[in-house]
Amino acid sequence: MSDTQALLAALAAGCALVALFAAWRQARRAGRRHLDAVGWVDWTTVQMAALIALAVLAGLAFKA
Incomplete structure (x- = not known):
């Protein structure tokens, strides 16, 4: 595994952690x-952006 692949894989893992955190926060928000006490962060959007970034980075990591 090259340095570029390792970096992309690490960034993909970071995106996975962000997506899991956003899912946890959305579950807490739903319950x-x-x-009337809503927050200012739309956790569903954060989760979807992190999952899209995860897919792109993982694809680049395994392609490179």
């Missing part, structure tokens, strides 16, 4: 007691 909140006070329905």
Whole structure:
């Protein structure tokens, strides 16, 4: 595995962690007691962006 592949794989792993964190935060947001107390971060969008970045980076890591 080259240095470029290792870097891309590490970035893909970071995106996976961000996606998992966003999923956890969205689950907590969905189960909140006070329905009017919403946050300012749309965790679903963060999760989808992280998953798209994960797919692109993983594809580049395995292609290179």
